[in-house]
Amino acid sequence: MKKEKIYLILLLLISFIIRLIPHRTLLLAVYDEYLHRDITLRIVNEGIGVISKDIGSLLGLKAYSYPPLFHIVGALVYKLFPTEYVFFILPAVYGTISVGLFYLLSKEIFGSNKKALLATTFLAFAPNFVYRTSLYIPENLGLVIFITGMILLVRFLKSWDYKYIIGLLVLLPIYMVTHRGWVFFVAVAVIMLFIHLIPWIKKNLHYFALAVLIGVVLYFIPPINHFIAGLLLRMPKEEVTALGYLKWIGVVQLIFGVLATKKYLKSDPIRQGIVLWAWTFMIAGATAFRFRDPYASLPLSIMAAEFFYDEFLPNLNTWLNAVIKDASGKGAELFKRIVLSKKTRALIIAALILVPIAQGAYSSYKYIIPPTVKDREAFEWIKENTPPDAVFLTWWDVGYLLIGNTHRKDIVMWKKVYQGFFEKAPDPREAIQAYNDVVTMFGTVQRERVYKLMEKYNATYVYSDRRMRSLGLIKYGLMEYIAYDTHFKTLFVNGNSEIYKFIPNPPLKPYDLNPLNYTGEYSAIVNFLEKFWTGYNYADFDNGYKADFFLNARIAQLYAYLYQKTSNDELKKRYEWLLNWLAYKQLDNGGFPEGIPPNDFTLYTAFTMEPLKDLPFEGKDKTLSYLKSRIKGDYIMTTPKDKKGDLFAEAQMLPILYELGVLNETTTNNLVEKILEEQRDDGSWKKSLGGTIVTAFGLARYYQLSGDERVLPAIKKAAEWISTWQEENGRFKGESGYGYSRATYANVLFVYHVAGMKDKEEQMLKIIEETYDLQKEPRPLQATLDILRALEYSYGFERALNILENILELHPF
DSSP: OHHHHHHHHHHHHHHHHHTTGGGTTSSOSSHHHHHHHHHHHHHHHHOGGGSOOOHHHHTTOSTTOOOSHHHHHHHHHHHHSOSTTHHHHHHHHHHHHHHHHHHHHHHHHHSOHHHHHHHHHHHHTOHHHHHHTSSSSHHHHHHHHHHHHHHHHHHHHHHOOTHHHHHHHHHHHHHHTTOTTHHHHHHHHHHHHHHHHHHHHHHTHHHHHHHHHHHHHHHTSHHHHHHHHHHHHHSOOOOOOHHHHHHHHOHHHHHHHHHTHHHHHTSOHHHHHHHHHHHHHHHHTTTOHHIIIIIIHHHHHHHHHHHIIIIIHHHHHHHHHHHHTTOOSTTHHHHHHHHHSHHHHHHHHHHHHHHHHHHHHHHHHHTSOOOOOTTHHHHHHHHHHSOTTOBEEOOTTHHHHHHHHHOOBOSHHIIIIIHHHHSOOOOHHHHHHHHHHHHHHHHOOOHHHHHHHHHHTTOOEEEEEHHHHHOHHHHTTHHHHTTTOTTEEEEEEOSSEEEEEEOSSOSOOOSOOSOOOOOSTTHHHHHHHHTTBOSSSBOOSSSSOTTOHHHHHHHHHHHHHHHHHHOOHHHHHHHHHHHHHHHHHSOTTSOOOBTTTTBOOHHHHHHHHGGGTTSOOTTHHHHHHHHHHHBOSSOBOSSTTOSSOOHHHHHHHHHHHHHHTOOOHHHHHHHHHHHHHHBOTTSOBTTOHHHHHHHHHHHHHHHHHHOOTTSHHHHHHHHHHHHTTBOTTSOBTTOOSSOSOHHHHHHHHHHHHHHTOHHHHHHHHHHHHHHOOTTTOSSHHHHHHHHHHHHHHHHOHHHHHHHHHHHHHHSOO
16 A cells, blocks of 8 residues: 555656646747636736626636636736746646546546556546646646546445535536536536436336437527537537547557457446446547547546456466467477566566556657747737737737737637637637638738728737748738738838738828830830739739839839830839838838848848939938948848848848948958958859859949959959859750759859950850740749849940840740
């Protein structure tokens, strides 16, 4: 007995430690926890009076209601110990209490400490039980009450002492204000009682039939029908696999539990009730996993332990004999002795007990992966820069993180969780409609419909992150046009998260959503560009960030030039619109984001500012101040957090910032010297063809603008190295088909032009003119404008336009 107590204490201690693992990073481990922590802290800060006064919500009688006792207890503990560790330690305490109570339940059923210890070991490390009893969620405390209720129920069924019924009647209301799992408890109680009532039912079948008939009639009474329908709608439905049962219940628990079925069906009514409970919940768990996880694990752990102890251990030698009896030949006798030895038997038994422990420990580490809150920065920005009652449009599961970290509202989770907790629980169809509307807002290309739905939910902000961008449903709807639509103003980007403000009546609205119908000079160029017109801007045909600010700045410059030549008012209207649009969509700090997810890259802001330098661009001063703030003594910040710069980005920015006049002489010299020092003896930078081309291109443009003779030898050296990568016909080695964008050839053309390699330069131009294929360019708009830029640097704007016009006439899109 003393030894068993020691084992129990060790089991409880290990169970507690295992349940700390999911919070090993000192972050909440699943999305739900962020909500429940937030609710708890709201009670701490605002008092218990914030809880809903609706009885149906308090008791969990409504589909999207959330009983408050778990959060009240959490708030009391937090008041005593005001630390975030409460949300990491309290779940492990609840989970360990559940394990201890299950030992008492098993002992009550078996009358054996050893079997009870084994059953408790199986349950304590069942992956789905570990999951549910490690987290700061109401179900964790609910399982404490569930198992307590099962102890009272089993004692009642064993003794028919009605004091246990009184205990259950006291416990059930407490359970109802803690977690909706009370419904599962009632279902199990009905199953267990049904088995005990079978003899009575056989004698009084007419009464039973009448009771069933009354139950059917009651079901169709509107309030009852509405309640049950709501619960069924709320129940998560998800197809599960056979492997899922092994993964979440546990290999040993499931196999031995199933093997015990026959024995339990022939046993006493309590065990018959347990087996019926197990199979009912496993079958129901095939469509709604909440039956399986973890409520099917409890009876299966009991069944598995008893089968293991009463059937497997006594018959192990018999089964081993049956396996090896036909073994013969050399070494067979030695093999038989080894298999039947006490050591082998001990190893098998130890393995079968250790496997559940190992699976449980593994599940706590691998099945519960803390969500990366990469964007504490974004959440902090939200808390500091948005009103406390702000409503965000975001994907439903991101709503957990957003609400939990910022205390703002989203659409779906606020409707499904908070409304039921603090106000009146929504009708299930209302909650489902909110989810469907969010899907519509992200997925549809009907912008007016999105605007109306945003207004319907009073949503003023949109939040997205990298994972959301990867979802196919989200990828091609709102998150494409949000970058350029003036109903949305970009507020925050950092390469992972992005925040936009919804403006129902934007001050800047497009004057004409249709592309220009142009027939004048350079019509091939203009008509090509107009294919990319969105109604707001020009966006490339790819999966990139559809604002394409730097490309629109180049088009504004081009159309301004063409207007001067042609006096075409449509060109004037279009370039003036682009200038206004660029100023409107510019970040408050003066930057222009780029990338998926977008980030505040200095390089792309410089690219955007270069063609705007001589145009009446309203945001010019703000952008120049932005660029100056990114320039440090010997490097240029590539993003707001960069503290060392990037060679290739700096080489591309050098000529632009020099031309804009934001570089002082010292910084210019430092950057030039750094770039020259980084060049290898062979003429390359970092042995990278792409990196060497853009670096040489940047130096070549800088040389054109400054006449700094220090860089010319480096340009020539790089040009020679680049030429070694080309065949005699000028094509890059290893290029099969259309392996390189013709914009790359144009950039090399400019490098050869500055290096004085005339033959090579003409060879590059010939390749572009003869082989340009817009269908094969991954970004046809950028490729064309990059070619124009390289040609402009080489031959001037007029000749560059003529060459490009001929190319587009030869190779129409």
